[in-house]
Amino acid sequence: MTFSASLIRLALVDDHLLFRKGLRALLEGFSNVEVLFEASDGQELLECIDALSIPPDVVLMDLQMPVLDGLQTTRLLRAQYPQVRIVIISMHDEPELIEQLRSEGAHGYLLKNANPDEVRGAIEAAHTGESFCAVVG
Numbered sequence: 001m002t003f004s005a006s007l008i009r010l011a012l013v014d015d016h017l018l019f020r021k022g023l024r025a026l027l028e029g030f031s032n033v034e035v036l037f038e039a040s041d042g043q044e045l046l047e048c049i050d051a052l053s054i055p056p057d058v059v060l061m062d063l064q065m066p067v068l069d070g071l072q073t074t075r076l077l078r079a080q081y082p083q084v085r086i087v088i089i090s091m092h093d094e095p096e097l098i099e100q101l102r103s104e105g106a107h108g109y110l111l112k113n114a115n116p117d118e119v120r121g122a123i124e125a126a127h128t129g130e131s132f133c134a135v136v137g
Contacts, residue, residue, distance in 0.1 A: 042068025063090035078105035085126040
């Protein structure tokens with residue numbers, strides 16, 4: 001893949017392999033997204049980022065995962081890699097939870113039933129530094 005200024009370097013984190021692989025297939029269809037790697041939880045994500053010379057631009061991450069969940073990982077990313085933008089993807093749509101994630105430093109929130117255009121839009125909004133983007137139906 002040829003690197004361009006608009007290419008979004010993305011890490012994908014979800015503990016459900018089938019969902020993660022399906023999401024990766026969708027993301028790889030977006031011409032402006034390069035999936036750098038997949039991880040099954042927040043700990044694996046942090047280990048993968050530590051091994052890179054340049055961290056991803058955006059992390060698309062599940063909320064509920066073993067070891068380190070999305071909220072814990074968001075806090076750690078904000079402290080260790082403040083330049084990385086975070087989009088949470090979850091099946092939960094409670095306003096209080098979404099607000100907590102926003103206040104902890106997430107840049108976007110998607111429900112797992114979002115359509116492909118909404119997924120692309122949330123990733124692009126996070127990458128360009130737009131204000132918090134929530135797609136909750």
